[in-house]
Every structure is written in structure tokens, then in C-alpha cells.
Amino acid sequence: MKKICVYCGSSPGRRPEYLAATEALAEELVRRDIGLVYGGAGIGIMGAMADAVVARGGHVTGIIPHALANREVVHSGLNELRVVGSMHERKALMEDVSDGFIALPGGLGTLEELFEILTWSQLGFHRKPCGLLNVAGYYDGLIRFLDHTVAEELVADQYRKMLLQAEDPAQLLTQMENYQAPAMDERLSKSAR
Ligand code: AMP
DSSP states (O other), X not given: OOEEEEEOOSSOOSSHHHHHHHHHHHHHHHHTTOEEEEOXXXXXXXXXXXXXXHHTTOOXXXXXXXXXXXXXXXXXXXXXXXXXXXXXXXXXXXXXXXXXXXXXXXXXXXXXXXXXXHHHHHTTSOOOOEEEEOGGGTTHHHHHXXXXXXXXXXXXXXXXXXXXXXXXXXXXXXXXXXXXOOOOOOOOOGGXX
């Protein structure tokens, strides 16, 4: 993996652990020579994530739509900033340039991005690993709910297992490196997106 896309909150959240997790993840990314791809903002957990990678000499690509460039205060210290026309272009470009995806704690935007990339994997548009970094139990309720979707036979177990999870960034990245996408029928290709 050369580049990992990190989805995370544009708010800092209530617990210091959420911001602190960016340091541990950045440390591990830089140690493995993996660049960061993210939403380009300088605020909240997003800004802290970029700061932590830049501070360690790592490479950061920010991808932000025009319309959000002021609202989310573009980070000024990135190696590369791509300003795109829409939210959809942002997510498509993030997928295209990244070899895997991680969600740190975040709000509706983070959840939307995580679930979209998982559904793209389910449909076979990509075969890249997706991981949840469950900082301070933030995602415990979501993990329980996803297990419930399998128990209720609305999500197949093989697709549930596409979402890797760990509390520790090194463990998560190792799982991602060893990830094998589930076999699935090839009805849909990238052109169907
Ligand atoms: P949040 O997790 O809501 O704090 O937002 C984190 C990031 O997700 C921010 O960069 C938002 O611009 C972005 N975001 C919010 N809504 C969406 C959406 N519908 N699609 C893609 N990204 C979004």
C-alpha cells in the first residue's frame, strides 16, 4: 500500500483520545512509507491528521470541492492539494488514488464516505481494504449494529467481513496489508458506477 485514504471528523470531538489517535496513525503510516489522502480541511480531526503526518515528514494529498474550500478552511501545509468540482468527484478521486481506506472517529460525512466505499467494494468496483479504527470505543455501537445486519440476513457475512477493525493502527494496517477481497460475481464493473 502506497497511499491510504483516512476519513475522519471535521470536528475535534469530545474526547482527547480522538485527536491523539491521529498521532499514532500518522506514526505508523510514515514508518511504513504510506502517504495520506484525506479531505483537505485544516479543522477538527481532519486537520490534526494532516498536521501529524506533515510533522513527521510524510506525504499528504488533500482533495476538497470548491464549494467547501472556505467552509472547511483548507490546510495550507499539504504536499498536494486537489480542488475538485463536487463532492462526488472528491470521493471518486479519493478512491482512485488510494490503496486502502480507514475511518477514524467522525460524523455524518465520515459515515457516508465509509459506507459508500464499502458498498463500492461489495459491488466489485474495487478490491481494496477498508478499516475502522475504533478509538476509545467510538464505533462499538456501529460494530454491534453491523453484526445485527448479518444476524437479520440483510448483509451477507462475507460483505460484513470486508470492514476490518482494530483499536491499534499497527494492527489495523497489518490486517489491511493481508486483506483478500471476497470472491464475488463480476456482474458490475467500474464503468457501471
Ligand atoms: P464529518 O464527519 O461530518 O465531520 O465530515 C467529515 C468530512 O466528510 C468533511 O470533509 C465533509 O465535507 C465530508 N462530507 C460531509 N458530507 C459528505 C457527503 N455527503 N459526501 C462526502 N463527504 C461528505
